[in-house]
Amino acid sequence: MDTTPKLSLGPCQYFWPRTVVEAFYARVADSPVDIVYLGETVCAKRRELRPEDWIGLAGELAGTGKQAVLSTLTLIEARSEMGVVRRFCDNGEFLVEANDIAAVQLLHSRGLPFVTGPSVNIYNAATLRHYHRLGLQRWVMPVELGRDALQAILGDAALPQLQTEVFAHGRLPLAWSARCYTARYHDLPKDQCGLRCIENPEGMPVHTREGEHFLTINGIQTQSGRVTNLLPEWRDLSAAGADILRLSPLPEGTIQRLHAMRQALDGDPAALATVNADRAQTCNGYWYGQAGMTLTAQAEHP
Amino acid sequence: MxxxxxxxxxxxxxxxxxxxxxxxxxxxxxxxxxxxxxxxxxxxxxxxxxxxxxxxxxxxxxxxxxxxxxxxxxxxxxxxxxxxxxxxxxxxxxxxxxxxxxxxxxxxxxxxxxxxxxxxxxxxxxxxxxxxxxxxxxxxxxxxxxxxxxxxxxxxxxxxxxxxxxxxCIMAEGRCLLSSYATGESPNTAGACSPAGHVRWEDLPDGGLETRLNGVLIDRFRPGEKAGYPTLCKGRFQVNGNKLGHILEEPxxxxxxxxxxxxxxxxxxxxxxxxxxxxxxxxxxxxxxxxxxxxxxxxxxxxxxxxxxxxxxxxxxxxxxxxxxxxxxxxxx
CATH class of the missing domain: 3.20.20.70 (Aldolase class I)
Incomplete structure (x- = not known):
């Protein structure tokens, strides 16, 4: 059986202009990615693309042989925000990634299979089995868990049909708030934010007072300062049970990284070195059971 | 009620x-x-x-x-x-x-x-x-x-x-990983945010004080300024290289x-x-x-x-x- 992991592109966490989004996914269509997650997962006010536009994009990507999945909003605060979640869950064609239990409820009650994103808390086999009984087909491991937890959860759960996806590259989604930090930075009320997130294609850096790039603010979301990169460790991820490696879109380098990673999975060591090139600026601590921000030397791979 | x-x-x-x-x-x-x-x-x-x-x-x-x-x-x-x-x-x-x-x-x-x-x-x-x-x-x-x-x-x-x-808590509870990002322990996994075992209080030569969490500088206090516990989201940081302060929340x-x-x-x-x-x-x-x-x-x-x-x-x-x-x-x- 081929155990080479598949590559996925997670939902774009940032707010890009429509033309940029369209150009980006046109390149994704030509890239060697297997699964593409689409939709606005951070802020309901970001409407450069409407739900119908995302569903249309899903159709185009599906036409190129990718599996398209629609991703739902993570933090739901107003009843009106459930409208978009419901629209995705009722799309009638594409698999849906639930990023909140509300979407799990909708999908389960419609008898639909579903994926859970990294912000749905699955920390043990009992939880995984419960969601599996409700229709869970694939789960993205919460980003603060690592190799040992993954192996133990999958070992206990014994669900051979279930697919496991690991957040392997990109800025880690760390927190969600009622408060919009981008609006706060601009001294604007959240309700009159002017959609200023669009000015920051990869969020705004948060440094400590001694210059360490510690966090990134992205509207109501807080991300890691460092980009996490587990791609060089892909054999370790695969051995621990990861069927799919997720790359989270960044404005630069994502498409090239997909190409390089595909070559690396096909056995090209030079391509793996490319994927590992910016190592000093990355982190991988969560995978090794340590602080997420740390960079741990990986074991030698054959 | x-x-x-x-x-x-x-x-x-x-x-x-x-x-x-x-x-x-x-x-x-x-x-x-x-x-x-x-x-x-x-x-x-x-x-x-x-x-x-x-x-x-x-x-x-x-x-x-x-x-x-x-x-x-x-x-x-x-x-x-x-x-x-x-x-x-x-x-x-x-x-x-x-x-x-x-x-x-x-x-x-x-x-x-x-x-x-x-x-x-x-x-x-x-x-x-x-x-x-x-x-x-x-x-x-x-x-x-x-x-x-x-x-x-x-x-x-x-x-x-x-x-x-x-x-x-200013973040949605159960979905905040800031603490484990910095220390390896979060409310979800360890039942504690910004856990005390990772906190360092350091006196500065000018009589001020620095608070660190697993080495990360969370805040720096002037001499005589009231210093709070270094809960991550209540530290003072700099955004975009210019705005310094309680960028997430004040204590x-x-x-x-x-x-x-x-x-x-x-x-x-x-x-x-x-x-x-x-x-x-x-x-x-x-x-x-x-x-x-x-x-x-x-x-x-x-x-x-x-x-x-x-x-x-x-x-x-x-x-x-x-x-x-x-x-x-x-x-x-």
Whole structure:
């Protein structure tokens, strides 16, 4: 059986202009990615693309042989925000990634299979089995868990049909708030934010007072300062049970990284070195059971 | 409305009961609850005594088992649920779906409350937990505005409990990994945020002070400036290379007392006070003030106004001596 992991592109966490989004996914269509997650997962006010536009994009990507999945909003605060979640869950064609239990409820009650994103808390086999009984087909491991937890959860759960996806590259989604930090930075009320997130294609850096790039603010979301990169460790991820490696879109380098990673999975060591090139600026601590921000030397791979 | 008060020790539990708590919430001395601090919390024996004390005065005791177990610790969490059932607590407060399922299967008669750590913010999410695990009540995250809380209460399939006072989590609870990003331990995994074992206080040559969390500089204080605990989201950082300050939140506490008539009218079942890590004296003071406020609100309804001396007492007991309405007030967001 081929155990080479598949590559996925997670939902774009940032707010890009429509033309940029369209150009980006046109390149994704030509890239060697297997699964593409689409939709606005951070802020309901970001409407450069409407739900119908995302569903249309899903159709185009599906036409190129990718599996398209629609991703739902993570933090739901107003009843009106459930409208978009419901629209995705009722799309009638594409698999849906639930990023909140509300979407799990909708999908389960419609008898639909579903994926859970990294912000749905699955920390043990009992939880995984419960969601599996409700229709869970694939789960993205919460980003603060690592190799040992993954192996133990999958070992206990014994669900051979279930697919496991690991957040392997990109800025880690760390927190969600009622408060919009981008609006706060601009001294604007959240309700009159002017959609200023669009000015920051990869969020705004948060440094400590001694210059360490510690966090990134992205509207109501807080991300890691460092980009996490587990791609060089892909054999370790695969051995621990990861069927799919997720790359989270960044404005630069994502498409090239997909190409390089595909070559690396096909056995090209030079391509793996490319994927590992910016190592000093990355982190991988969560995978090794340590602080997420740390960079741990990986074991030698054959 | 029911007043739900914190207790991290038997003296604090007694203090809460004596000061007028309807219900006291507790946790065991381990990582099964979200206040896993050294020297805090209950052994089964001390909790049994606490339950006896509360019961004999007509009050209730809840046990929080509200962190997220991983496989290696699973048995500890199920044991905690069994203990809660054996001790006869009036309910367990749980976040993890696996633990909820265990409790519902093994102890169907033990009332289950959904912890704030489960971050249920919609009718659909509340329905999910009610249908899957038969929860009686849900504690709402501190990310909803008063309007959103009110709308949710209109359609809620379960009782709702909201936060009234105490330390303010500004992130959706159970979904905040800032602490583990910096230290490897989060509320979800270790029952603690910005854990003390990773904190360093360093004196500066000029008489000032720096606070670090696992080496990360969280804040720097001038000589004489009041230095707070380095909770990650309340540190001072720089955004975009220019704006320096409390970019996420100031050190401040939540105080929603002025909203009591609205919460009562919305049909909120219970008001929760945060602070299991605080002293019995603190618990006694905040409980007494909120007892008086809830009683006054029940009597006067829309005419209720918080008394100035209550608000002064709460401000004095607050982080940074200041309070906020937090997300209840749209302008804060």
């Amino acid at each position: 029911e007043l739900v008060c914190p207790a991290g020790s038997l003296p604090a539990l007694r203090a809460a009961v004596d000061a007028g708590a309807d219900t006291v919430y507790t946790g065991l001395k381990d990582a099964t609850n979200a206040r896993h601090f050294a020297g805090l919390n209950f052994t089964p024996d001390s909790l049994a005594r606490g339950i006896e004390y509360a019961r004999s005065r007509g009050r209730r005791v809840l046990m929080a088992i509200n962190t997220y177990p991983q496989p290696h610790g699973w048995g500890q969490w199920t044991t905690a649920v069994d203990r809660a059932a054996d001790l006869g607590v009036d309910g367990v407060i749980i976040a993890d779906a696996g633990v909820l399922g265990y409790a519902a299967d093994r102890h169907p008669g033990l009332p289950r409350h959904l912890s704030v750590q489960a971050s249920a913010t919609s009718t659909e999410a509340l329905q999910f937990y009610q249908e899957q695990f038969g929860i009686r009540r849900a504690v709402l995250p501190r990310v909803l505005s008063l309007t959103q809380v009110t709308r949710l209460a209109e359609n809620s399939p379960v009782e709702l409990e909201v936060f009234g006072f105490g330390s303010l 401040t506490s939540l105080n929603s007392m002025e909203l009591l008539p609205d919460l009562q009218a919305a049909g909120i079942t219970a008001i929760k006070l945060e602070g299991r890590q605080r002293s019995p004296a603190y618990v006694a003071q905040i409980t007494a003030v909120w007892r008086a406020a809830i009683d006054a609100c029940r009597a006067r309804g829309r005419e209720f106004r918080p008394q100035e001396d209550w608000q002064r007492t709460l401000a004095r007991l607050s982080e940074g001596s200041q309070t906020t309405l937090g997300a209840y007030h749209r302008a804060w967001q």
